[in-house]
Amino acid sequence: MTTKKGTKVLTELLNIQGIKVTQMTQVPSMGIILQVESIHKESHCHRCGTKSNRLHQNHRYLVKDLSWGEKLVFLEINRRQFKCQKCGKPFSEKLDFVNNRRTYTKRLADTIIKSVLSSDINNVAKQGVVTTEEIERMLSDASPELSSKPSGLKKLGIDEIALTKGQGNYCAVLIDLSTSKLITIIKGRKQEEIEPVLNSWGLEVLEQIEEVSIDLWKGYKTLVEKLMPNAQVVADRFHVMVQVNNELDRERKRERREIVDLSNKSKSPQKIAEYKEILDGLNDSKYALLKNEESLKEKQKSQLMSVKKVCPRLAIMHKLKEKFRQIFENRKTNWLRALLRIGIWQHRAKKYFSSTVNTITNWLDEIIAYFDNRTTSGAVEGVNNKLKLIKRSAYGFRNFENYKNRCLLTWHFNC
The missing domain is CATH 3.30.420.10 (Ribonuclease H-like superfamily/Ribonuclease H)
Structure with a gap:
């Protein structure tokens, strides 16, 4: 399709501002090749900014563009060189739709990056449009604008x-x-x-x-x-609660090990039966003890009642854990009330949560700061x-920078 009317239609279909199609060729083993060039007769020298229309030479090369249906599309670009009328040196015209030394258009790069965000490099490369090396180069090209310093950060x-x-x-x-x-x-x-x-x-x-x-x-x-x-x-606050839960879970495991040891050493049928009852109460009790009490399902509530029945120490620790959590949950608690309640909790809990009490003492100012804005x-x-x-899905990322770019781009394209 080389008629004037045909090239006009192709130019409209291509839809790249400032670019016109001069000829189209179909290569069965390759796809569609469109010869394109700028509609402008002159360009600005990148050294001195002088506009020049004095053609020095033509430079043609192929780049990949968005496919048309199942057909791959290649643009045979004529990036012309002009001779500057002021400084007398040759320079290449700037083409906004493709970066220098790249084998693909900017809009193809954006499309490929979005595909990678919902898939991975290898699967996108298998589609045959671009290679894994080109995809990694696209991610690298996009990274500088993503690594800029934050603005308005409070x-x-x-x-x-x-x-x-x-x-x-x-x-x-x-x-x-x-x-x-x-x-x-x-x-x-x-x-x-x-x-x-x-x-x-x-x-x-x-x-x-x-x-x-x-x-x-x-x-x-x-x-x-x-x-x-x-x-x-x-x-x-959630990391503070992790400290409490970890210590509670360590005590659960210690209690269970102790009962197992006693059961293995005992030769009394009555004692063995008692130990078995305790072990039955401790079995599958982890989430019943650690999960927020109001969020427990019926089966977990039953497990919690069982473990409290057979292990009084865990029952006390669970009650203390819930009391501590409620300090943070109560929206009416200000920093002063929180300071008083945490102090009382530490006094009651030091016998059971010795490690957590020490941690809270060391981080008390930072813990109380939560109650200013509940951050x-x-x-x-x-x-x-x-x-x-x-x-887990980033198969094909060969180094940390590629993984970092993938993550930053996820937020960049979804903002």
């Missing part, structure tokens, strides 16, 4: 996820708690790994941060105190769950 959440479970390979996750959006991911969670990233945001951004929600790790606290002079460190890292946990899903 509440920051810091947490981590395991890149490789069970191997101590962690990355730090930074979240804007006001918008529940991922800011960045950092390879590693040590202070010396996180600090350069925070410093790159600049003093203006760091000084405007008012609250930082963290888990109970001193390294994060030290970073905030060092770099964010106006920020209040807030201990995430939590709940949004961080939601983001972390999404990051874990991406990690």
